[in-house]
Amino acid sequence: MTSSKRRAQIVSSLRTKGAASVRELAESLQVSESTIRRDLDLLDRNGELLRTYGGAALSPQAAAPEISFEVSAARDSAEKEAVAERAAAMVEDDMVVVLDIGTSTRLIARRLRGRPVTVITANLAVLDELRDDDAVRLCLLGGVVRRNYLTLVGSLTEAALRQVSADLVFLSCTGVRPNGHVVDDMEVETLIKQAMIEAADQVVLVASEAKFPGTGSLRVCSLAQIDTLITTAGADPQTLELCRQAGGKVFIA
Template sequence: MILRDRQNRIVSTLRADGAASVRELAEALSVSESTIRRDLEILDRNGELTRTYGGAVRKPGVAVGKHVMRDAGLTSRVADAAAEMVTGGTVVILDLGPTTPLVARRLHGHDITVVTPNLAVFDELRDDEAVRLVLLGGVVRRGSRGLVGSLAELALGQVNADLVFLSCTGVRANGQVVDDLAVEAPSKQSMIAASDRVVLLAPETNFPGTGALRLCSLADIDVLVTTPGAPGATLALCRNAGGEVVAV
């Protein structure tokens, strides 16, 4: 997400909710708390919000609008469940997407290795000396804050991970897991090939979701982490193929 888009979402959130903490905004936007603090300082100077201790409030007289981050609670619950699967010594791949930086935030202090093309994950964990952090190479996609392309795919060919936390933009009723960004799909498929266990992070809003690029099928997923609103018939496809479904 580019700078101005992120700051627009911060302002929209404050117009809707009246106030928000740095932590809440960081989780909703999948960026570090230090990034949010810098954004709030800029927006405060521009007169678009009022900075407070630990967060910000909307400017007086601004009407309350519709909540633009209604899905933040779902992704936060999925991230909580994912982080609980990680044990000491694990080699973890954290995919591109909005949920994996939230998982990274919950892994601080863990004696693990994290491999990622996600710059938001890197930003979250780079100062944590307990975590061995491997940033894949590739071409920077500023919109999604990720590294993609043949360099990332070649690097993943040298990785043997215990598990990958995989994101997608859609899970179809026929069990196909899809994405809507052609440039990211090959890297995601390389992550699947490099991992012993594949954990799909897909809140109910991803059913059926969007996208036409096939990443894999639910038969390729070891664990599907979702929320209770996901359709039972689709979840049954995962269970029938031997996968575990965790609804949080």
């Protein structure tokens, strides 16, 4: 088991139990207590849990239930609009663009209306934005409908992405950690995001300041795999510098 999967299981266990001791976690995951302590220390620094004497408890952020698409869309709307405007400016005519799951990517799609581009997506909100636009060639990936977040997910979506060769992918996330990890909080979305990264020549991360550090325990990728990061003025400057040091461009919308 990789360290990222082990840490995801720790958070999952705490979601169920609320709290656990180092000994309990070490026994259930079949690793040493010292390994669990290191995991808990890291997850505590990243805001995924709260370190307690002899164990850990779920942090308030991680304990929060998954929100619907509509609620997410209403949050930080001004910042998301600014990020979407800057992102859409990167798209040239005749490009093939993959738009990820999320509310920011719907706003990007809105700005691509009337453009001679190809848009590939598993985002049903993007479909709603572009379904009646004759200028855009729209390709909808297959999969299982996840109704509360207007997305298609699952093995069919991943299999379809293996057939895709795109110029750009606009990637969303739930958090960008100070250590440079780009994270999400749903496994079904994480696997699709990773497949999208593999399908595109350039990876553009769209993440407003609220995503620094955000939430999420599942690692999607590192900033070293991001070609361009588009964010807003309140994003953590040290994390942005990590992206630059890894060779990525940073744009403040």
